[in-house]
Amino acid sequence: MRVPKERLVRKIVRVSGVVQGVGFRPFVALLASRYRLCGWVRNTSGTVEIEIEGSPEYVDTFVDSLLSEAPPLAQITSVSSLDADPIGYSHFEIRESTAEEGGRCVIPADIAVCEECLQEIADPKNRRFHYAFTNCTNCGPRYTIVRRVPYDRANTTMASFAMCTDCAAEYHSSHDRRFHAEPIACPQCGPRVWLENEGEIVESEPLRRAGELLFQGRIVAIKGLGGFHLACDARSDGVVRMLRSRKGRSAKPFAIMVRDIKEAERICELTPQARELLLSRQRPIVLARKKPSPGISEQVAPSNKNLGVMLPYTPLHVLLLEYSPAALVMTSGNLSEEPLVFTNSLAREKLAGLADAFLMHDRDIHIPCDDSVVRADYSEEPVLIRRARGYVPEAIQLPFESPEILAVGAEQKNTFCLAWEQQAVVSQHIGDLDTAETLDYFKYAVDHFLALFGRRPAIVAHDLHPAYMSSQYAKAMQVDTRVGVQHHHAHVAACLAENGCTDRCIGIALDGTGYGTEGTVWGGELLLADLKDFERVGRFAVVRMPGGEASIRDPCRMALAYLQSAYQDKCWDIANSLGIKFSELETRVIKRQLETGLNSPLTSSAGRLFDAVSAALGVCRERTYEGQPAAELEAAVDETEGGSYAGRLYYAEGLLNLDFTPIFRCAVEEFLSGTSVQTVAARFHNSLVDLLARACEDIRNRTRISTIALSGGVFQNAIITIKLSERLRASGFDVLMHRVLPPNDACISFGQAIVAASRHIIKG
Ligand SMILES: [Zn+2]
Ligand SMILES: [Zn+2]
Ligand SMILES: [Zn+2]
Structure with a gap:
């Protein structure tokens, strides 16, 4: 039933946001056919462009439905429509993409394998049975394979694989769930997996063979979605130790990949948020509380209450875990401190001394992307620790x-x-x-x-x-x-902008070290800040960093700096009773540094305070990775302990000083008189929360500002984050925390952009 020409209307519609690579065009075609509308749809560099023609009621309903019924992976930021004179289109079609100069472009993030694809690879009658690169419009690689825009197969690393007739038919059929799924592939035409083991190339059942090697206690380099992993049996002390020694990584926790959510639940306490994250389309590594004796080697995450767990997120990983131990260590395939390896040739070169065998494939990764990490061991909002695959x-x-x-x-x-x-x-x-x-x-x-x-x-x-x-x-x-x-202004601005807040607020920025504006090393800062400017109003009272950088690497030096602040000349005796030892030469050098300040800047760093306490209590005296003393101190905390020590607030040099020396002194004395490390560590955490909250109340009294933004690596610490935000909310503050970015230095670039934009704003 055709609409008479005089009743026809035509609209030109533009949809922006994440609308490419998420099944948006087939969805539009389906909507058009439901409402018997004609016209076309195409991708441009950043938007989906639609021309739609038909009866006025249906055209309007169609435009409304674009938003209300959009595919699950689409994130629409705007829909605009313009009226135009009717042309008299005879049908609806999907047109070729066009690249547009200056257009907005939104590439989707990589998406974990979907339920329907999982069913296909498990079905022996399906042509994609056990095929490691199965994907569809709702799942599969995106960001990591895109070379340029627009997002079309020819512009991805799938360009070198010519579609077979079956795949082409699916790709071109608007009724198929692989309609315009750009990385579409099957065993006939798509990428292949093989295993390289002791000079031999295994092409028959490489995944089964890799699984056998993992059972035998070997380390296998595995090419995945965004790069290589080094994998081994997470239950075996021996092989995890071997991986640690080959990687030169003595204590930093490894993440594990487990077969399914049941296995994750067997190993860890999962909060509802942790479960949801594990099963989400981003499939990050989720930090969750270890259960007692889950059969995972203690070597995986030594001195840590949490385990980083993830579920398989590609068909390749799903299939591998069918043949391998149910829990695998899956750590980034790189040399210590180097970026993730993502090409086959670089893997053979760089990982040769680390891996016994290589599970390779021939779908190129254009841009590497590490696994994301989210902390979700408490009932509060999860905290992103590393934002990468699935989010970017x-x-x-x-x-x-x-x-x-x-x-x-x-x-x-x-x-x-x-x-x-x-x-x-x-x-x-x-x-x-x-x-x-x-x-x-x-x-x-x-x-x-x-x-x-x-x-x-x-x-x-x-x-x-x-x-x-x-x-x-x-x-x-x-x-x-x-x-x-x-x-630290960047930290606070990032947190404010994430929360859509443009007002002036109190910013608490706590981290390791940051360049100040007057020659001291900042890191425990209270700012009055908006997106454009800031004023420093408070800080952790300063202590020396004996030897500068050396005191970042050696937490015992920071313990000594705080001991000196607390006990002056007696500090060496107290250090001795705590069991902190330096060589004779070091003792002489540090003494001199503390006396003269030579190469020993003053610091207000919160991170260094954690280092000092961790070392004083004997929790961590040798730092092998960034943040280790603080992480292990947090892990030592007795969470049932409510006591605290009194810190001191005073004004000097126009700044509110938060003096932790009295707190440090109490902690040391209680510890020396036999109070447990767990209790003292808890009381230290509580004291820090208390002093910060009191400082904020003081600032509010003077400024009438009651919105607080929390940022900095210290807010990876769940105890500080939860207790401080609860305490502040209880005393009437509005507390803003990071929601989409990590609180650590990963948020700095965003904060810098916000501040620069605010200073060069086009329109408000
Ligand atoms: Zn799928
Ligand atoms: Zn095919
Ligand atoms: Zn920082």
């Missing part, structure tokens, strides 16, 4: 219109961020920029991002620290404007 490159909406800005991030846990219009896209975790390899990866990823999103920013934002590699990169860039952003 999802855009964050901005509370204003931004000029084009590249923000290059911090030195540790680096990410970078691209902001334009009303959005910002934060890169995946890049790593610590202190090796040439990681710096190369950073540059490669920045170039890829700029090309992918078609941006040429005239503004670059960077940290104030002149020695950061990211700052030097910014300095060398050819841009009109450079904006230096103080590290």
Whole structure:
């Protein structure tokens, strides 16, 4: 039944957001056929463009349904429609994509294998039975295989695989759930897996063979979605120890991949949020509380109450776990401190000394992406620790219109961020920029991002620290404007913007070290800040960092600095009774450093305070990875203990000083008089919360500001985060925390972009 020409209306509709690679065009075609409408749909560089023609009622219902019935993976940010004169289209069609200069482009994140694809690979009658690269419109690789935009097969690393007739039929049929699934593949035409073991290439049942090797206690390098993993049997002390020694990683926890949610539940206490995250389409590593004796080697996460657990997220992993032990250590395939290995040739070269065998495939990874990590061992909101696979490159909406800005991030846990219009896209975790390899990866990823999103920013934002590699990169860039952003202001601005808050607030930024504005090392800061500017109003009372960088690597040096602050000349005797020992030479050097301040800057760092307490109590005196003393101190806490010690607040140099020396002194004395480490560690945590809350009340009394933003690596500590936010809320504060980015330095790039944008705003 055709609509008479005079009753026809035509609309030109543009849909923006994550609308490509998520089954949006087939959905549009289906809607059009439901309402008997004609016209066409196509992808452009950043939007889906639709022309729709038919009776006015149906055209309007169609436009409404675009939003209300959108496919589950789509994230629509706007739908605009313009009326146009009717043309008299005879049918509805999906047209070829066009690339558009300057268009917004939104590439979807990689998506974990869906239920329907899982059923197919488990069905012996299905042509994709046991096929490791099965995917569909609702699942599969995206970001990691895209070379350029628009998101079409020809622009991905699947371009080299010509579709067979069966796949082509599915791809072109609007009734098939693989309609325009760009990475579509099958055993006839798609990528293949093989195993390389002692010079032999195993092409027959490579996954079964890899599973056997894992059962035999071997370490296997496995190419996955965003890079290589090193895998081994998580139940075996022997092989986990071997992996630690080969990787040169003595204590930092490994993540494990377990066969299914039942196995995860057998091993860990799962909160409802943890369960939901484990099964989510992002499938991150979820940090959850270990159950007693779950049969997992203690070597996986020594001195830690939590285990990082994830579920298989690609068919390859699902199939591998059918043949292998039900819990595998799955750690990033890299040399210590280097970026993730993601090509077959680099794996053979770099991982040769680490892995006994290689499970390879021939679908190229264009841009590597580590597993994401989320902490969900408490009932509060989960905290992102590392944001990468599954989340990147999802855009964050901005509370204003931004000029084009590249923000290059911090030195540790680096990410970078691209902001334009009303959005910002934060890169995946890049790593610590202190090796040439990681710096190369950073540059490669920045170039890829700029090309992918078609941006040429005239503004670059960077940290104030002149020695950061990211700052030097910014300095060398050819841009009109450079904006230096103080590290802790970036932390607070990121937290505010994530929460859509543009007001001035009290910002608490607690982390290891950040470049201050007056020559001291910051890291325990209370700011009055908005998105544009800040004023420092409080800090942790300063102590020396004897030997500067050396005191970051050696927590015993920080213990001594606090001992000196508490006991002056008697500090060496107390150190002795605590069992803290230095060589004769070191003792002489440190004494001199503490006396003269030589190469020993003053610091207000919260991270260094945790180091000092952890070392004083004998929890961690040898730091083998960043954050270890604090992580192990938190793990030592007796959560039922409510006691605390009194700290001191005083004003000096125009700043509210939070003096932890009395707290440190009480902790040491209780410990020496025989109180358990667990109790003292708990009381230290409680004291820190108490002093911070009192400081905030003091600032509120003077400023009438009662919104607080919490940021910085210390807020990876669940005890501090939960107790402090509860305490502040109970005394009437509005508490803002990170929701989409980690509180650690991974959020710095976003904060830099926010501050730079606020200073160069186009329109408010
Ligand atoms: Zn699927
Ligand atoms: Zn095929
Ligand atoms: Zn920081």
